[in-house]
Amino acid sequence: MNFAPILESLPLYLSGLLVTLKLLLIALVAGFVAALPLSTLRASHSPWARLPVWAFTYVVRGTPLLVQLFLVYYGLAQFESVRESVLWPWLQSATFCACVAFGINTCGYTTEILAGAITATPVGEVEAARAMGLSRTQVLRRIVLPGALRRAIPAYGNEVVLMLHGTSLASVVTLLDLTGAAREVNSRHYLPFEAFLTAGAIYLCLTLAIVALVHLAERRWLAHLRART
Amino acid sequence: MLHGYLPSLLHGLALSLGVALCSLAIAALLGLAGALARLSRSRVAQRIALAYTTVIRGVPDLVLMLLVFFGGQLAVNEIAARLGHEDYIDVDPFVAGVLTIGFIFGAYLSETFRGAFLAVPAGQREAGLACGMSRTQVLRRIELPQMLRHALPSLSNNWLVLVKSTAIVSVIGLSDLMLRATQAAGNTREPFVFYAAAALGYLLVTSVSELGFHLLTRRLALPSRGARQP
Numbered sequence: 170m171n172f173a174p175i176l177e178s179l180p181l182y183l184s185g186l187l188v189t190l191k192l193l194l195i196a197l198v199a200g201f202v203a204a205l206p207l208s209t210l211r212a213s214h215s216p217w218a219r220l221p222v223w224a225f226t227y228v229v230r231g232t233p234l235l236v237q238l239f240l241v242y243y244g245l246a247q248f249e250s251v252r253e254s255v256l257w258p259w260l261q262s263a264t265f266c267a268c269v270a271f272g273i274n275t276c277g278y279t280t281e282i283l284a285g286a287i288t289a290t291p292v293g294e295v296e297a298a299r300a301m302g303l304s305r306t307q308v309l310r311r312i313v314l315p316g317a318l319r320r321a322i323p324a325y326g327n328e329v330v331l332m333l334h335g336t337s338l339a340s341v342v343t344l345l346d347l348t349g350a351a352r353e354v355n356s357r358h359y360l361p362f363e364a365f366l367t368a369g370a371i372y373l374c375l376t377l378a379i380v381a382l383v384h385l386a387e388r389r390w391l392a393h394l395r396a397r398t
Numbered sequence: 399m400l401h402g403y404l405p406s407l408l409h410g411l412a413l414s415l416g417v418a419l420c421s422l423a424i425a426a427l428l429g430l431a432g433a434l435a436r437l438s439r440s441r442v443a444q445r446i447a448l449a450y451t452t453v454i455r456g457v458p459d460l461v462l463m464l465l466v467f468f469g470g471q472l473a474v475n476e477i478a479a480r481l482g483h484e485d486y487i488d489v490d491p492f493v494a495g496v497l498t499i500g501f502i503f504g505a506y507l508s509e510t511f512r513g514a515f516l517a518v519p520a521g522q523r524e525a526g527l528a529c530g531m532s533r534t535q536v537l538r539r540i541e542l543p544q545m546l547r548h549a550l551p552s553l554s555n556n557w558l559v560l561v562k563s564t565a566i567v568s569v570i571g572l573s574d575l576m577l578r579a580t581q582a583a584g585n586t587r588e589p590f591v592f593y594a595a596a597a598l599g600y601l602l603v604t605s606v607s608e609l610g611f612h613l614l615t616r617r618l619a620l621p622s623r624g625a626r627q628p
Contacts, residue, residue, distance in 0.1 A: 237597075368461050
């Protein structure tokens with residue numbers, strides 16, 4: 170093992186780490202914001218609201234993230250209308266396309282997680298709120314969503330970890346994220362073990378940090394559901 | 399519509415399925431070994447299995463695959479050179495892909511199987527031992543069949559994730575569904591059509607698997623009281 174070239178490439182790893190974190194953050198925020206309304210539709214009683222959202226999440230969850238990324242990055246360029254649209258300068262950027270693909274992907278999974286948490290709302294809570302004279306939107310905003318968001322924390326934590334790992338695919342569309350940095354180092358020095366083990370160790374630290382944060386969040390917001398010891 | 403590339407895509411799909419099934423076989427073996435190690439009395443075995451599941455589940459599959467593919471290439475050639483072999487040996491991407499995916503999902507399945515083993519009532523094992531069966535007999539005849547029923551929901555989930563993970567073997571050059579779609583897209587300049595076709599292929603596999611697991615769950619479910627009305 171020869172870690173000297175790795176030490177020299179640390180700035181590359183560091184900038185890769187920043188790219189990874191940036192992609193992760195943008196995808197998670199965009200996906201979560203879109204998933205909030207979608208999940209309420211997904212959990213509604215009306216099939217006209219529920220089924221289109223179900224179809225969207227079904228397709229997103231049934232296909233690999235790599236296919237979704239390629240569809241956005243390479244696929245959209247096939248159409249003349251896309252190449253002439255105002256969005257084209259953005260769609261040429263790998264960073265933008267990666268954010269879009271990752272955002273859509275995590276949106277699909279987050280929608281299902283939140284919809285599951287909304288459906289699990291005890292009926293009594295809603296009935297009590299309605300009996301107190303709250304309107305439907307008030308019930309949703311003050312009773313259903315706060316409870317559902319708490320219940321969704323453990324599953325959403327898993328999704329964050331999976332998304333972190335998913336961002337490694339950005340290296341396939343030429344981005345120099347953490348994995349991209351490792352591939353660069355490997356092709357420069359031909360040190361596959363050192364290059365990828367370093368990236369793997371950083372990913373492991375990030376994963377453990379996310380898991381620890383989720384535990385803190387659970388202690389903070391799910392304390393009432395913890396098993397009493 | 400697909401400019402005659404349909405047979406090529408179907409070949410790719412078959413290869414993707416082959417990778418997925420071979421990986422599942424390895425993952426099931428590793429998962430079983432990991433679960434038994436976690437549940438064993440030996441501290442060393444417990445620690446090793448815990449480290450395996452934690453580390454593997456903390457690292458992206460693409461990084462592990464690149465590590466196995468490029469690292470394996472280096473290691474194999476170094477060992478071959480020490481043994482006096484002079485030609486350069488290429489690591490087969492199929493082998494590297496199957497080993498990596500199997501190794502990754504072995505970690506996930508060991509968690510699945512551990513939970514499922516714990517869900518089998520202890521009385522079952524004790525009854526088997528009391529009847530004079532050996533510990534391996536109890537494991538094979540009593541615990542394993544009952545464990546599988548509890549493991550089924552999570553097993554189905556992991557299988558779906560595994561099928562989707564196989565898409566990344568295209569990165570190390572295996573001509574699976576993804577790579578064939580990429581080639582066709584390059585030749586025809588219709589990337590959207592071919593990546594959408596690839597997406598449809600994966601969707602088909604995941605949908606059929608989901609249906610299959612649904613039927614299997616119903617078939618293996620214990621007859622519950624009150625399910626049938628007189």
